[in-house]
Amino acid sequence: MLPPVKNISRRQFTIAGLAAAGSARFAPKLAATPLGLPIGCQTWPVRQTIGKDFEGTLRQLAAMGYQNIEMCSPPDYKDLGFGPLASMPAAEMREKIQAAGLRCESCHYPFAGLKPHLDERLSYAKELGLKQMIISTFWLPKDAQMADWLRAAADANKLGERTRAAGIQLGFHNHDFEFHKLGGDLIYDKLMGEFDPQLIKMQFQVSVVSLGYQAADYFEKYPGRFISIHLQDWSPEQKKEVALGQGVVDWNRLFAAAKKAGVKNYFVELEGDDLKTSVPFLRGL
Numbered sequence: 001m002l003p004p005v006k007n008i009s010r011r012q013f014t015i016a017g018l019a020a021a022g023s024a025r026f027a028p029k030l031a032a033t034p035l036g037l038p039i040g041c042q043t044w045p046v047r048q049t050i051g052k053d054f055e056g057t058l059r060q061l062a063a064m065g066y067q068n069i070e071m072c073s074p075p076d077y078k079d080l081g082f083g084p085l086a087s088m089p090a091a092e093m094r095e096k097i098q099a100a101g102l103r104c105e106s107c108h109y110p111f112a113g114l115k116p117h118l119d120e121r122l123s124y125a126k127e128l129g130l131k132q133m134i135i136s137t138f139w140l141p142k143d144a145q146m147a148d149w150l151r152a153a154a155d156a157n158k159l160g161e162r163t164r165a166a167g168i169q170l171g172f173h174n175h176d177f178e179f180h181k182l183g184g185d186l187i188y189d190k191l192m193g194e195f196d197p198q199l200i201k202m203q204f205q206v207s208v209v210s211l212g213y214q215a216a217d218y219f220e221k222y223p224g225r226f227i228s229i230h231l232q233d234w235s236p237e238q239k240k241e242v243a244l245g246q247g248v249v250d251w252n253r254l255f256a257a258a259k260k261a262g263v264k265n266y267f268v269e270l271e272g273d274d275l276k277t278s279v280p281f282l283r284g285l
Contacts, residue, residue: 034255034285035263038103040068042230042269047072047081054085054093058100065279069097070106070134070267073121076113090127106132106228106265108173110139111152118159122166132227132264133163134171134203137178146182146190153194160199171227173203179211192222201227201262205269207241209249210234216254219261229258229266231278243274245281252285 033039041061043050050057051074061069074085085093097104107130114121114135125133138152160170172195178188192202202225206215219226233247234240244251258266268278 032283032285034251034266034282035259037265038067039065039279039282040070040265040267041066041275042070042108042267043072044108044269045271045275047077049081051081051084054088055096055100058097058102062101064276065283066268067102068265068267069102069104070108070265071104071128072108072136073110073113075117076110077108090124094128104128105130106134106171106267108134108136111135111137111156112139114159115155118162122163122168125168126166130168132169132171132201134173134228136173137175140177146185146187149182149187149191150194153191153200157194157196157199160196164199169201169227170199171201171203173230174205174208176208176211179208179213188218192225197225201225203228203230205230205232206249206254207232207234209247210241214250214254216250216257219254219257219263223260224262226258226261227264229254229263230269231266232268232270241270241274243270243281244268244278255285 041064043057046057046061058069072080072082074082074088077083078086094104107125107128109121114133121133135156138149138156140148140152156170156172163170172191174188178186178191180187195202202222204215204218204226206229209215215229231244232241233244233249235242235247241247268275268282270278
């Protein structure tokens with residue numbers, strides 16, 4: 001802080017001016033981001049390298065422009081690339097993530113692994129610094145009936161009571177499964193009716209636009225029920241997920257609706273180069 005104007009000599013003024021100019025010259029350029037939140041990515045797309053070279057993978061994500069990551073629970077995804085991380089203490093993982101210039105407040109858990117190991121997963125999550133634990137769908141059999149889905153949702157509410165008591169929000173991540181109908185009812189809508197709005201917050205996977213469902217429609221339909229988003233775009237011509245901005249998603253509408261829906265973070269989840277090229281698109285919105 002500079003001294004009052006009346007006490008500044010010409011020499012002091014010159015030095016202060018040069019210092020300010022130098023600071024401006026070397027200060028990092030600030031770029032706007034949607035919702036004013038750090039741009040995040042899910043670590044699933046880098047599953048081939050994250051267990052082999054954790055620190056190197058983190059540095060690569062940071063170099064792409066990511067500021068926030070969402071982990072997959074190492075012991076629950078041990079056969080899917082995350083196994084070597086299962087023995088790493090949470091405090092050490094947190095230090096490595098921060099050293100790369102990243103943050104991590106959210107992690108995915110399969111429901112079948114979370115239920116029997118909740119106390120252990122909670123302890124690790126708190127030490128890692130998580131604010132959200134996300135159920136990566138229920139992974140029910142293909143022939144599951146609506147009663148099976150609702151029974152699983154009731155069980156999730158019970159887990160949500162325990163995570164809430166520990167200061168962590170439990171969430172639910174959809175795949176395409178929930179956007180099919182049983183007996184004329186959309187599974188997703190029935191789950192929304194069963195989940196306790198305070199105990200279970202939703203993480204919406206935008207890729208269901210391929211089935212004709214728009215994220216913004218659900219943000220508007222269920223205000224206050226969402227905490228997070230997984231970002232993908234979809235090309236009807238190529239019939240595949242594409243980098244953000246290269247498909248049919250109306251991103252301005254999506255983020256405007258997400259703000260009202262209460263979204264706290266978002267994570268790009270795309271394979272290969274699409275993970276990298278989506279960052280400048282988000283910064284340009």
